[in-house]
Amino acid sequence: xxxxxxxxxxxxxxxxxxxxxxxxxxxxxxxxxxxxxxxxxxxxxxxxxxxxxxxxxxxxxxxxxxxxxxxxxxxxxxxxxxxxxxxxxxxxxxxxxxxxxxxxxxxxxxxxxxxxxxxxxxxxxxxxxxxxxxxxxxxxxxxxxxxxxxxxxxxxxxxxxxxxxxxxxxxxxxxxxxxxxxxxxxxxxxxxxxxxxxxxxxxxxxxxxxxxxxxxxxxxxxxxxxxxxxxxxxxxxxxxxxxxxxxxxxxxxxxxxxxxxxxxxxxxxxxxxxxxxxxxxxxxxxxxxxxxxxxxxxxxxxxxxxxxxxxxxxxxxxxxxxxxxxxxxxxxxxxxxxxxxxxxxxxxxxxxxxxxxxxxxxxxxxxxxxxxxxxxxxxxxxxxxxxxxxxxxxxxxxxxxxxxxxxxxxxxxxxxxxxxxxxxxxxxxxxxxxxxxxxxxxxxx
Ligand SMILES: [Zn+2]
Numbered sequence: 001x002x003x004x005x006x007x008x009x010x011x012x013x014x015x016x017x018x019x020x021x022x023x024x025x026x027x028x029x030x031x032x033x034x035x036x037x038x039x040x041x042x043x044x045x046x047x048x049x050x051x052x053x054x055x056x057x058x059x060x061x062x063x064x065x066x067x068x069x070x071x072x073x074x075x076x077x078x079x080x081x082x083x084x085x086x087x088x089x090x091x092x093x094x095x096x097x098x099x100x101x102x103x104x105x106x107x108x109x110x111x112x113x114x115x116x117x118x119x120x121x122x123x124x125x126x127x128x129x130x131x132x133x134x135x136x137x138x139x140x141x142x143x144x145x146x147x148x149x150x151x152x153x154x155x156x157x158x159x160x161x162x163x164x165x166x167x168x169x170x171x172x173x174x175x176x177x178x179x180x181x182x183x184x185x186x187x188x189x190x191x192x193x194x195x196x197x198x199x200x201x202x203x204x205x206x207x208x209x210x211x212x213x214x215x216x217x218x219x220x221x222x223x224x225x226x227x228x229x230x231x232x233x234x235x236x237x238x239x240x241x242x243x244x245x246x247x248x249x250x251x252x253x254x255x256x257x258x259x260x261x262x263x264x265x266x267x268x269x270x271x272x273x274x275x276x277x278x279x280x281x282x283x284x285x286x287x288x289x290x291x292x293x294x295x296x297x298x299x300x301x302x303x304x305x306x307x308x309x310x311x312x313x314x315x316x317x318x319x320x321x322x323x324x325x326x327x328x329x330x331x332x333x334x335x336x337x338x339x340x341x342x343x344x345x346x347x348x349x350x351x352x353x354x355x356x357x358x359x360x361x362x363x364x365x366x367x368x369x370x371x372x373x374x375x376x377x378x379x380x381x382x383x384x385x386x387x388x389x390x391x392x393x394x395x396x397x398x399x400x401x402x403x404x405x406x407x408x409x410x411x412x413x414x415x416x417x418x419x420x421x422x423x424x425x426x427x428x429x430x431x432x433x434x435x436x437x438x439x440x441x442x443x444x445x
Contacts, residue, residue, distance in 0.1 A: 027157030030328030041086035049103025052168030107136035120151035120160030131169035147194035185236035203363035223297035230361040267397030270338035271406035276385035281335020284366035303364030310365035374410030
């Protein structure tokens with residue numbers, strides 16, 4: 001059976017790396033919002049109710065078992081190499097009064113405990129044991145869970161609090177559409193994905209063709225598929241004998257939370273994606289660096305322009321003057337990408353973001369994503385708008401090294417719009433010339 005379920009994030013994804021990027025008066029423009037590295041461990045609190053119950057109310061996964069599983073899910077991120085992120089269970093979820101909350105089972109209780117989260121004082125993990133909260137929120141029942149930062153500190157650029165909700169219907173032993181029963185490993189990996197959002201990571205797209213390869217997924221493809229891929233479409237990584245985090249997940253976690261050995265353990269490939277004119281930068285293209293020795297298994301990606309805003313605003317209609325609160329307005333970041341990679345040799349390629357990755361399942365600065373204006377293409381040393389798009393040259397990166405100017409010029413994109421415009425000069429030129437004549441010394445104005 002193919003399991004194809006939405007992994008929703010309750011906040012617009014801006015990254016393809018970081019989930020939220022600072023903007024004007026909102027953190028540091030162009031920099032990812034992360035938890036304060038000087039305030040580790042991140043303290044989270046957990047619902048005291050069961051993790052899963054049957055529709056009849058019988059407990060299937062107890063609170064104690066659910067708590068252990070949540071701790072193990074956080075542990076997947078905490079144990080990731082070259083990253084310095086830590087988490088700690090701080091006890092039961094607290095009410096705004098400071099007293100422990102009962103089992104969070106109703107929409108009203110959910111809203112009550114989101115209050116302290118939005119104030120930045122606690123980070124709750126909520127067991128929606130029978131899917132009742134998801135239903136009351138009007139969300140589709142095929143959501144395994146969702147998570148998001150709650151409060152972002154606009155001064156410091158840090159995440160102050162976050163939350164996650166787990167849909168226990170996928171563990172209730174009732175295998176009925178649309179709540180397919182997931183294996184415990186599949187469910188825990190889906191929630192570990194949510195805890196990636198909790199931590200500040202966005203979705204990533206690598207080995208997207210896996211969606212058309214049938215179930216179970218080929219293991220070599222699954223190895224390179226990020227846990228932060230927007231859909232759950234495969235058997236669990238653990239069941240396939242793979243580490244829970246793919247190379248892309250590990251690289252971006254380490255990039256956002258660098259441990260002391262990060263610089264020695266990762267290098268960087270960066271550049272800009274251009275239209276065929278070689279001048280106009282392309283926003284929203286998925287850029288992937290793939291190991292030349294294990295191209296399917298070892299790959300790291302980002303979306304071009306991920307640090308630039310998806311909505312710069314405009315003053316014409318009066319309803320969007322400032323644009324998005326997120327993302328830099330620094331025009332040099334349009335079309336710019338950087339990818340942290342383990343030392344090695346890589347090819348670099350661009351592709352379209354999957355058109356089904358929108359809203360809560362989206363990635364990159366543009367929502368909905370735009371199709372790549374040119375064709376899928378590799379970088380090579382002879383980049384132009386006319387070279388063979390399948391030709392690639394290797395890029396070798398050592399630890400601590402940044403390889404810059406890996407710029408890709410797309411083939412066959414439409415000319416820039418302004419090439420068709422009336423240059424205007426013919427209208428204004430005589431006036432300009434006259435003005436200049438008038439200013440010649442000795443000529444009366
Ligand atoms: Zn997600």
